[in-house]
Amino acid sequence: MTTAVTLDYILLGRFLATAAERLEEMRAELSALDGEVGDGDHGASMADGFRAASLGFAKAGGEDVPAALRAAGESFLQSVGATVGPLYATAFVEAAKRVEDGRIGLADLLSAFNDGIVRRGNAAPGDCTMIDVWDPAARAARDAGAGSIGAALDAGRAGLEATRTMIASRGRAARLGSRTLGQLDPGASSAVVILSALAEVLGEPEARG
């Protein structure tokens, strides 16, 4: 595992900033998707939440990376609340626990996101939620050894596609029964946006840690 991809404060900061930017670009699209199955606030919550997380992370400084990640989560939570606030806040808290010497492995980061979100939301794979992206992505990153963002992204995208075949059993969409069939889950969609942002950041040759 000597070649394992890890992220330090700089890379994590770039990841959060890029994710915030991409989510902002997708703001309207995600909200429209959410309008089909939920209440239409998802794009705004995610874009504002990640912007707050990115700012909170930057403001905390790189001295103490776990503290900065916790600050990111706290900022996300207090800026939007909503459904995604507690979920991603817990994801950041979980990630903070897995930092070693100021760095976190890619597979650890993805597992932490998955575990934190599962812990707070109690969703399981197949419930038609963001977990249907985070779970396979985290597993793929782990299985690919060395932590491959490409494999994680592919697995996440396949998971997103699979939400079309699922019947939501969590959140507001759960009340829709079979009407969620054929629809992409908005939470799973934004999770793929975040994964893509991570891939974008890790894909830059000069950014490799």
Added chain:
Amino acid sequence: MTDARPKRARVAKDGTAAEDGRAPLRFGDDPLLWAAWLYYEEGLTQSEIAAAMGISRPTVVAYLSEARDCGIVNISIAGDRLRALSLARQVAEHFGLRDCLVIPSDGGPRSLIERLGDAGAKALSWHLRSGDSVGIGWGRTTLAVAVAVPDLGLKDLRVVQATGGTTAAIPYTPEACATRLSEALSARMIPMSAPAIVSSGEMRDLLLQEPVLQEQMSELDRIDTIVFGVSSLRPNSTIHTSGFFAKALDQRDHYRDAVGSLAGRFIDVTGKPVIGSLENRTIGIELARLKTVRTRIGVSGGFDKVPAILAALRGGYINVLVTDAATAEGILRADGVEVRRQSLTRRPPSQPDRGKVAAAPGEVPQPDVKKLLNDPRDAVNESLEGALLAFPDHIRTIDGSVRAICRSRPAAPGKVGLVIGGGAGHEPLFLGYVGEGLADAVAVGNVFSAPPPDRIVRCTRQVSTGAGVLHVFGNYTGDLMNFEMAAEMAAAEGIDVRAVVTTDDVASSPASDRAARRGTAGNIFVFKIAGAACEMMLSLDECERIARKANACTYTMGVGLAPCSLPETRRPSFRLGPDEIEIGIGIHGEPGVVRSVAMSADDVADRIMDALIEDAGLDPGARVGILINSLGATPMMELGILNRRIRQRLEARDITTVRSWMGHYCTSLDMTGASISLVVLDEELETLLLRPCDGFGFRQG
């Protein structure tokens, strides 16, 4: 067209009319109507009509066609049947099936499983020949098929139990299914004398060396037809509750990728077998073998099974599918197929454009919904600022933040504090219900979005006077999580917090699962009654009990006529056809549970009142409070029309309306529609409901 018209034995001719070609009086001078009548009602041929009306046959043809075009003649075929038929054809085409049978999802008093059993029996009888060997799986639906099969009078049939047996305490074991079917068909039964799941791989290999079992297993190679159900792996599905796999089914481990199960084996979303710890301990037909059986009849319905059935279809395990319409539609949609829908009403051809707009949603750019906004992202804050300025006697900010608001006149010390909250966009909910006799503070989130915990904690601190604090909010995932985190934080500061979650929306979940219902306009009754209990200086325990009781006695159902649009998107948040309404709509634009063609105010009121009366178990003599609430754009005038009918219904049932409220109480931005809420009152609730209160959204002296 000739074969579509009804054949009548009795042909009545109007002799006088036939002679001079003049229409009989009852048709006035409308030749279209006359021709149509003679053709469809009297059963005359086109030539006979030509003779009767004194016109040429081509003119008759033209008249008849025009009569259909202009709506004089409506040809209708029982909608349900047609829909089921066309769905079946579409499913069969899309998945390359030999046959597909789709039954209506709703069909009177008999359960879906019973009706699927009938249909499965029918499919089996179509495909079965004398001398065939039939394999059978297990499960509720499979047993229903076996029960429904009549004696077909076929000879030399064999029924082969396709999997080992079980001692699980269920009536639909493999043994029971096979026995029942063999009896029904007067067939020879081949059992499988081993458990479906044995303790180890070695044990299975050992058992399979037994001559008896070997012979029985070899019968599996001879089957021409197999009938089986498809089980979902979702929590609460038969697979878990049957005890069939006991504790062996560790889904989180080997089987986490499995979405369905058939004949005791597991498949993933693409239909590939999932090989887990049970695989080498399972005795029964293997999936690879199952796929080679000539006729593979899968009988399964209920939309929770869509992922499992879709996987089974993708894997090629089924070539004759028996299911219900909702499930069939779900399967097609889940596989990305546009479902062809028959319209139940024939649109008048004079308005062809209406159909076009509906047919290409999203492609026609629609203008933004007009709204009075500045920067849409400031909408919530600016709106709260305005409300604070408008109602200074009622509400003020807590430490300057417009998102955490408390009542202007502080409550008496020793009173239980009542904190409410939720997303913006429902005004006057929630802040209109802050004031004397109501809530003490409110935490406001973004549009349709729960407030974050710190805001809720600030409200909690503000209203805590030592007697404890009650949190009351609607049942939504985001609100639950944020209020829960806030309660933990407040508890850490030594404040005793109790949470009561409102669950009044009848349409969102069945009565058996009341806790899963969302909280909607019935919130107002719960806030009012809980607020009164707090104001009477009752203890936290009492206030909590009363709030829970108020919620348990409150029932709401809404109807949406047109979608709302969010300030940021300014687009309709969902689509409704030009003549569609959504019964059971949620207060965030969540689609409701039934979409139907537009109906009159009385019909809507009846539909909702039927549901509420049944759900609440309202018997004559009951006393209720009612709330007729606009979802935003529906005017008071229409609420009045609804209320007129509501009161007629309540009076007819001898139910006393203690008090009613009508207006904008819990809106969904600019949604068009309304909701009706009932609170069923006992003495305690009635007293509390009628006590004075003073919030800007709800005042009574």
